[in-house]
Amino acid sequence: MRQMLFDLCGATGVTGLEREAARLAAEYLAPLCDAVRVDPLGSVLGSKAGEGAHILLEAHLDQIGLVVTGAEDGGFLRAAPCGGVDRRLLCGQEVTVHGTEDFFGVIPASAPHLAEKDSEKALPATALLIDTGLTRAEAERKAPAGSRVRFRTPPVALGEHRVTAPALDDRAGICALLRCMELLQGQRHAPVTVLFAVQEETGGAGAQAAAYGLQPAQALVVDVSFAQAPGVPATLAQGKLGGGVMVGFAPVLDQGMSERLCALAEQSDIAFTREIMGGRSYTDADKIQTTGSGVPCALLSIPLRNMHSAVETLDLRDVEATAQLLAAYIIEKGAAA
Amino acid sequence: MNLQELEQLCACAGVSGCENAVREAIIALLPKEATHTIDPLGNLIVRKTGTAAGKNTVMLCAHMDEVGLIVTEITEEGYLSFAHVGGIERRGYLGKQVLAGKRQVPGVIGLKPVHLLEGDEKENIPPEDSLRIDVGAESREAAAALVQPGERVVFAPGLTCFGDGYIKARALDDRIGCLILIELLRQALPYDMTAVFSTNEETGAGAAQAAAFALAPAYAIVVETTTAADLPGVEGTQRVCSLGGGAVVPFMDRGTVYPWDLYETAQTLAAAHGIPMQTKTKIAGGNDARSITTARGGIPTITVSVPCRGLHSPAVVMQQKDAEAVLQLVRALWGELTQK
Numbered sequence: 001m002r003q004m005l006f007d008l009c010g011a012t013g014v015t016g017l018e019r020e021a022a023r024l025a026a027e028y029l030a031p032l033c034d035a036v037r038v039d040p041l042g043s044v045l046g047s048k049a050g051e052g053a054h055i056l057l058e059a060h061l062d063q064i065g066l067v068v069t070g071a072e073d074g075g076f077l078r079a080a081p082c083g084g085v086d087r088r089l090l091c092g093q094e095v096t097v098h099g100t101e102d103f104f105g106v107i108p109a110s111a112p113h114l115a116e117k118d119s120e121k122a123l124p125a126t127a128l129l130i131d132t133g134l135t136r137a138e139a140e141r142k143a144p145a146g147s148r149v150r151f152r153t154p155p156v157a158l159g160e161h162r163v164t165a166p167a168l169d170d171r172a173g174i175c176a177l178l179r180c181m182e183l184l185q186g187q188r189h190a191p192v193t194v195l196f197a198v199q200e201e202t203g204g205a206g207a208q209a210a211a212y213g214l215q216p217a218q219a220l221v222v223d224v225s226f227a228q229a230p231g232v233p234a235t236l237a238q239g240k241l242g243g244g245v246m247v248g249f250a251p252v253l254d255q256g257m258s259e260r261l262c263a264l265a266e267q268s269d270i271a272f273t274r275e276i277m278g279g280r281s282y283t284d285a286d287k288i289q290t291t292g293s294g295v296p297c298a299l300l301s302i303p304l305r306n307m308h309s310a311v312e313t314l315d316l317r318d319v320e321a322t323a324q325l326l327a328a329y330i331i332e333k334g335a336a337a
Numbered sequence: 338m339n340l341q342e343l344e345q346l347c348a349c350a351g352v353s354g355c356e357n358a359v360r361e362a363i364i365a366l367l368p369k370e371a372t373h374t375i376d377p378l379g380n381l382i383v384r385k386t387g388t389a390a391g392k393n394t395v396m397l398c399a400h401m402d403e404v405g406l407i408v409t410e411i412t413e414e415g416y417l418s419f420a421h422v423g424g425i426e427r428r429g430y431l432g433k434q435v436l437a438g439k440r441q442v443p444g445v446i447g448l449k450p451v452h453l454l455e456g457d458e459k460e461n462i463p464p465e466d467s468l469r470i471d472v473g474a475e476s477r478e479a480a481a482a483l484v485q486p487g488e489r490v491v492f493a494p495g496l497t498c499f500g501d502g503y504i505k506a507r508a509l510d511d512r513i514g515c516l517i518l519i520e521l522l523r524q525a526l527p528y529d530m531t532a533v534f535s536t537n538e539e540t541g542a543g544a545a546q547a548a549a550f551a552l553a554p555a556y557a558i559v560v561e562t563t564t565a566a567d568l569p570g571v572e573g574t575q576r577v578c579s580l581g582g583g584a585v586v587p588f589m590d591r592g593t594v595y596p597w598d599l600y601e602t603a604q605t606l607a608a609a610h611g612i613p614m615q616t617k618t619k620i621a622g623g624n625d626a627r628s629i630t631t632a633r634g635g636i637p638t639i640t641v642s643v644p645c646r647g648l649h650s651p652a653v654v655m656q657q658k659d660a661e662a663v664l665q666l667v668r669a670l671w672g673e674l675t676q677k
Contacts, residue, residue, distance in 0.1 A: 072569040075500065086451035088462055089432030092650040094494060094505070104499040108568055109429045109650035120427070122460050129569060131646065131654055133500015156434060156443045156493075159473025164434065164445045230416050230469035232449050242475065282452075305471070306447035309432040313445060313471060 001316055002163060004028065005175045006155040009165040014065030014148040015082050017098055018042055018198045021061050021167075025174050025196045032181035033194065042198045043210045048184070050191035052337025053217035055330055056295070057180065057192055058207055058284055059173030060200030060223065063166065064308050066128065066149035068097065075134040077105065077143055080125065083201030087122040089309050094152040095130060099143035104152070105130040151310035161242065161315045168312040170200065172302045172319050173222035179323035180330070187327075189334035200284050207284035211291040218257065219297045220326060221285040224314070225275055227303035239303030241315040244271025245322040248299030250281050252289055257298035261329060270324045271317070275301055300325060338516070338660055342366055343504070344496040346512040350441065352405030352489035353422050353540045359401040363515055363534055368523045376551060378544040381534040383522060391528030391675040393555035396636075397521070397667070398545055398625050399514030400538035400561075403507070404649045406430070406490035408437065408470075411481055415474035417444070419490060420465065423539030427462055429650030434493035437472055438484030443493065444472040492651030502657045503580075509653040511538070513643050514560040517664045524668070528675045535625055543628030550632050556599070556639075556674040557629045560667055562655070563587070563622055563642035574618035578644045580655065583613025583662040585642040592623025593630055599639040599674075606669040613662045615644075641667050 008028075013021030019042065026044045030036045033046035044061070064083030071077055077097065081087075091109035096102055107123075108131050130149065132139045155165035165171075177194055184192070193214055198206035200223075211219065225246050226237035239246050247261045265272040280286045285297040300322050305313040346366075351359035360381050364373060371385040381401070404423030411417055417437060421427075430446050437444045446468055451459070470490065474480035496506035506512075518532045531552060535545040549557060567579040578585045586603045588595055607614035626638045643663050646654040 074567060074569065076569050078569075084451055086432070086448065087459070088428065088448060091426065091428035091431075092433070092647055092652040094497070094652060104497055104505075106499075106505055106647070106652045106654060108654070109426045109647040109652065120462050122462065123428075127570060131500075131503075133503030133654075133656075135501070138501075153434060157473075158443055158445070158471065159475075159479075162471075162473040164443075226450060226453065229447055229449070230412075230414075230471070231463070231467055232453065236449075236453050306432065306445065307450040307452065309447060309450075311432050311434060311445035311447055313447065 008171040009167045015062040015201045017148040018061045043206045044196040046194040050189045051334045052190045056216035056219040058195040058221045060170045061196045068147040071140040075139045077130040079128045099147040153310040164313045166310045169224045176322040180326040183327035189330045204287035208287040211288040223283040224304035225301035229305040246275040246301040250277035254296035347506040350491045353402040356401040379536040380548040383532045385530045387526035387528040395674045396554035396557040397532040400511045400535045415480040416469035426650040437490045438488035442483045444470040510562040545625040546628035546632045549629040559626045559640040561642040562645045565644035577619045582615040584666040587617040592627030596637045612665045
């Protein structure tokens with residue numbers, strides 16, 4: 001699973017430029033489904049026949065990054081956030097610019113000798129630069145405005161169970177769905193459609209459009225959520241690395257589905273915690289539940305540290321627990337049919 | 338300039354006081370005619386005999402150490418607390434991968450996610466004593482089996498060439514200076530050459546002073562890197578110096594007031610040999626020159642630097658042709674001062 005997750009995280013999928021991640025995810029998905037297709041917005045859909053009511057399984061393909069807005073003398077590109085970027089983390093960040101070709105760049109860090117006060121502040125959104133080592137004309141030619149930019153940090157194992165990589169949000173969800181489909185092979189289960197949706201980080205357009213055409217009876221959404229970490233107390237983050245899958249409870253989620261998932265986890269000895277939200281879930285579940293004449297949704301979340309950074313960190317056992325619980329739910333639905 | 342050798346030198350972990358790996362790597366790259374000794378503070382002193390002895394001993398000096406972090410405590414949860422070693426760009430290591438301790442254990446320095454920040458938190462860099470390194474350990478015991486307090490931590494990224502002759506790496510300050518001295522030692526030399534690869538420059542502790550005392554040179558040339566702030570939005574003298582502008586020779590920095598005659602000699606030689614040279618337009622930075630200048634009752638010292646963006650960050654950027662200009666100018670200055 002670690003290698004699959006590293007491969008998925010290595011593919012580019014900055015919002016609006018999900019092609020590479022979509023192609024790789026579709027390759028992994030194809031042998032596990034009856035048919036795989038790509039919808040008009042670029043989301044990947046895989047269907048597998050079964051017994052009973054149709055269930056949608058969803059995770060998003062895209063990742064946060066930057067978008068090029070122009071070039072400056074000295075061959076620097078100007079950039080803006082694409083999705084919710086933490087500007088405190090950008091100094092000295094290596095990036096890949098996806099222009100007319102892919103090339104290396106680095107976000108300059110000013111030196112502490114010069115700007116002692118600046119070093120206490122996040123980079124202002126208006127001052128995001130990428131050093132390309134090119135002339136201005138070359139930089140403009142190779143990276144026209146609108147080119148996407150991703151963090152270039154490689155995936156790395158941290159100890160036995162943890163991994164760190166950019167884009168674990170939400171390639172970990174993709175990975176959990178692929179693992180779930182593996183678990184369903186040879187089992188009697190409900191008919192499923194797997195949706196790897198584009199454009200979650202900018203508001204959920206991909207999931208909304210794809211769910212409209214599917215009209216599922218229920219949807220299970222897999223995303224990441226906040227895990228306790230240094231400086232992040234339990235009051236802000238209900239998840240725990242290695243603590244298992246988080247089952248979401250929220251007004252926008254179907255209470256019966258959430259409760260059934262918890263009961264199944266207890267019954268099957270799958271590690272889980274409850275994640276309680278007071279309103280929306282801020283995931284694609286919010287969009288899917290209101291498509292068509294309405295879709296009851298549940299949300300399973302994988303605990304993640306350092307969300308929206310180049311060092312997102314999770315525990316592989318939690319990805320496995322997520323896949324196990326998804327599979328148990330879909331098998332149960334198939335058995336009841 | 339052999340980029341593979343530069344990559345090799347930059348890959349060595351050498352935070353101040355733990356320069357062993359760098360010293361070993363340099364020794365392995367020295368020409369076989371060179372002899373070396375290691376002094377009580379860990380400075381590596383290299384000598385190579387030339388065609389003639391030369392009138393004066395000129396001490397060439399580049400430092401082996403780099404800025405980084407030092408582990409101060411392992412928490413109950415298995416995280417590492419740390420302090421800075423040297424003047425680190427505080428924003429540089431946030432959200433980055435590091436390698437911790439003698440075993441070079443991969444770790445990350447994370448932060449509270451952007452979604453959970455309130456008000457000013459989005460704009461302010463949290464103090465370092467609130468940050469932790471996560472090496473994937475789930476308890477104090479598990480972490481203690483990997484790394485101990487007092488061990489050093491380096492930034493993880495390696496060397497990358499990009500754009501038109503640009504190089505990005507972690508410890509270019511001052512491994513590029515070390516490589517320039519190695520290259521000089523490999524050349525056919527008219528006079529005897531003495532080069533010092535020093536320790537503890539980044540802490541300001543100045544181990545180079547002890548080497549200067551022992552060698553008693555007539556002059557010293559420090560081969561270094563220096564801050565270039567040539568970014569859009571930085572104007573005039575605030576830019577300090579520029580990548581592509583050639584060797585940087587300051588008349589003054591925050592550590593040293595350089596002898597004016599040596600500064601003029603550098604200008605004259607650069608002009609005579611057609612070597613691109615620039616000076617610093619801001620009195621900033623400091624280096625081993627401050628320690629050498631005051632050794633043994635005073636040693637006239639000059640600094641020649643490679644301009645670098647993002648100094649003291651995980652991603653230092655330089656241009657290859659500037660390093661070549663530094664090499665040429667140091668060679669010319671060394672010849673001139675040896676016979677002065």
